[in-house]
Amino acid sequence: MYRAGPRCSWPGFDSCSRPFTACLSRLFSPVSYLSLTRCRQHRWRCAEVTFTCSDGPLCQHWISSIREQLATITSRPKHLLVYINPYGGKRQGKRIYEQKVAPLFAQAGVSTHVIVTEYANHARDHLKTEAELEKFDGVVCVGGDGMFSEIIHGLIWRTQIDNGVDPNCPDETLSGCSLRIGIIPAGSTDCICFATVGTNDPVTSALHIIVGDSQPMDVCSVHHNNTFLRYSVSLLGYGFYGDVLTDSERKRWMGPARYDLSGLKMFLTHHYYEGTVSYLPARGIIGTPRDAARCRSGCVVCQHNGQLHSERAEKSDGEWRTIRGKFLAINAASMSCACPRSPKGLSPAAHLADGTTDLILVRKCSRFDFLRHLLRHTSKDDQFDLTFVEVHRVRRFRFMPRHCQSDSELELDLQENSKHQIFSQICRDHPACGCAPAYSSWNCDGEILTHTAIDVRVHCQLINLFARGIEEPCLSVDAHRIFHLETL
Ligand SMILES: CCCCCCCCCCCCC/C=C/[C@@H](O)[C@H](COP(=O)(O)O)NC(=O)CCCCC
Numbered sequence: 199m200y201r202a203g204p205r206c207s208w209p210g211f212d213s214c215s216r217p218f219t220a221c222l223s224r225l226f227s228p229v230s231y232l233s234l235t236r237c238r239q240h241r242w243r244c245a246e247v248t249f250t251c252s253d254g255p256l257c258q259h260w261i262s263s264i265r266e267q268l269a270t271i272t273s274r275p276k277h278l279l280v281y282i283n284p285y286g287g288k289r290q291g292k293r294i295y296e297q298k299v300a301p302l303f304a305q306a307g308v309s310t311h312v313i314v315t316e317y318a319n320h321a322r323d324h325l326k327t328e329a330e331l332e333k334f335d336g337v338v339c340v341g342g343d344g345m346f347s348e349i350i351h352g353l354i355w356r357t358q359i360d361n362g363v364d365p366n367c368p369d370e371t372l373s374g375c376s377l378r379i380g381i382i383p384a385g386s387t388d389c390i391c392f393a394t395v396g397t398n399d400p401v402t403s404a405l406h407i408i409v410g411d412s413q414p415m416d417v418c419s420v421h422h423n424n425t426f427l428r429y430s431v432s433l434l435g436y437g438f439y440g441d442v443l444t445d446s447e448r449k450r451w452m453g454p455a456r457y458d459l460s461g462l463k464m465f466l467t468h469h470y471y472e473g474t475v476s477y478l479p480a481r482g483i484i485g486t487p488r489d490a491a492r493c494r495s496g497c498v499v500c501q502h503n504g505q506l507h508s509e510r511a512e513k514s515d516g517e518w519r520t521i522r523g524k525f526l527a528i529n530a531a532s533m534s535c536a537c538p539r540s541p542k543g544l545s546p547a548a549h550l551a552d553g554t555t556d557l558i559l560v561r562k563c564s565r566f567d568f569l570r571h572l573l574r575h576t577s578k579d580d581q582f583d584l585t586f587v588e589v590h591r592v593r594r595f596r597f598m599p600r601h602c603q604s605d606s607e608l609e610l611d612l613q614e615n616s617k618h619q620i621f622s623q624i625c626r627d628h629p630a631c632g633c634a635p636a637y638s639s640w641n642c643d644g645e646i647l648t649h650t651a652i653d654v655r656v657h658c659q660l661i662n663l664f665a666r667g668i669e670e671p672c673l674s675v676d677a678h679r680i681f682h683l684e685t686l
């Protein structure tokens with residue numbers, strides 16, 4: 199119960215100026231609804247709004263009017279398919295759902311079919327082949343980014359097969375998924391929830407689902423030699439973040455703290471990776487990775503670029519550019535990747551639904567310089583304002599590690615470099631930096647990719663979440679957020 203809940207001042211109803219619990223005893227015809235209030239740091243809470251009226255027929259009139267209004271809101275889900283990963287994060291997924299989320303769904307009149315997963319990829323495979331999707335208005339994922347990844351793999355794959363699209367072909371235009379996805383954070387990083395809602399709070403996420411919010415989101419497809427590997431919505435990271443993930447998987451028993459230990463270990467290890475990155479810069483769009491503006495609820499950049507993308511596809515994009523060099527990290531952030539560890543994220547100005555990804559290249563540098571870059575993920579300083587870091591907003595990119603390149607490809611690269619000197623740079627050696635050359639793997643939204651040579655393409659607004667993007671702080675309480683008649 200929230201003492202500071204909204205008060206009723208509608209015509210015909212007595213205004214209630216005391217907390218709900220105090221008012222109940224003196225009321226003649228109390229009618230309680232659940233409504234939303236915004237709290238600090240993007241959290242939402244549920245409050246009771248009690249309408250009181252001494253006139254019975256007028257009360258009934260108001261009740262039916264409110265019911266009619268609620269019935270016209272078609273965006274709110276009535277039937278949800280819920281998948282819970284009981285082993286994600288601190289292994290609290292089941293408890294979080296049962297104690298914090300299920301009671302709210304019940305109060306809001308949302309029916310659910312709950313599946314507690316029994317093994318990795320259970321949710322993905324169920325969605326791919328078995329789930330009767332036509333019975334549901336949305337899918338809810340209780341877990342971390344890895345679990346969310348399972349859900350999108352199941353849904354996107356199923357949608358392509360149903361629409362006759364070949365997921366193995368990197369040039370195919372993918373069909374958008376019609377079912378929205380809700381995320382109840384119960385994982386280790388929960389970056390996708392944090393970057394789309396602004397907080398990792400199960401109650402807030404449940405309320406965004408109940409009110410039927412909608413947030414489109416870009417998805418990257420990752421292929422190797424015309425074979426589909428995975429989809430990604432947040433971070434694709436080779437080098438540092440790939441190694442952190444690989445190392446952390448062996449420490450899963452530690453829970454979320456495994457990332458801190460592996461992060462420290464990989465920072466001290468200080469490996470570098472050699473390869474060729476080619477990318478297709480996004481042209482004609484508004485916004486750059488160095489903007490001060492952020493992707494927020496109702497983002498005009500996403501609306502503009504999304505529209506542009508659907509009208510002109512990739513025709514207006516420029517030519518491929520190639521960079522060969524030695525890198526500590528190659529990261530592609532399709533969204534900010536904000537999370538509690540890095541509140542502004544890996545690419546603070548990245549957009550959720552603009553059809554692009556920010557390709558961040560961190561060249562071989564000293565430990566001290568790399569630490570400066572990493573620390574800027576946690577402060578207000580610009581992590582790109584360093585000579586050894588560059589960032590490009592792209593629609594597509596490819597990576598080929600040096601050890602995978604054939605002699606003829608290496609020769610071709612050298613020729614290309616001499617032709618396009620202006621775009622191609624070869625990293626200079628830094629004998630003092632103490633790096634050792636090594637092989638890495640790709641961290642794809644928290645899953646390790648089986649191949650290192652990849653072709654990545656952004657699919658603009660392929661999926662929709664039950665979210666609205668991060669809101670600017672605002673104190674208003676909207677009446678339309680009343681969501682269910684609880685008692686008469
Ligand atoms: C020495 C100071 C270092 C400070 C560095 C802080 C930078 C943190 C950036 C985190 C970006 C996270 C991007 C999201 C990745 C997740 O998808 C992935 C899987 O999440 P989950 O399934 O919920 O576990 N998480 C990671 O790869 C962890 C990266 C942590 C790196 C320290």
Ligand SMILES: Nc1ncnc2c1ncn2[C@@H]1O[C@H](COP(=O)(O)OP(=O)(O)O)[C@@H](O)[C@H]1O
Pocket residue numbers: 282283284285286287288314315316317318319320340341342343344345346348384385386387388644645
């Ligand atoms: N029942 C299960 N048993 C084991 N692994 C599972 C199960 N359900 C899902 N997984 C896998 O657990 C991994 C981590 O899940 P996630 O919810 O993202 O937690 P975390 O954030 O801690 O990594 C994912 O790769 C997912 O496929």
Ligand SMILES: [Ca+2]
Pocket residue numbers: 416531532533548549550551552553554555
């Ligand atoms: Ca994007």
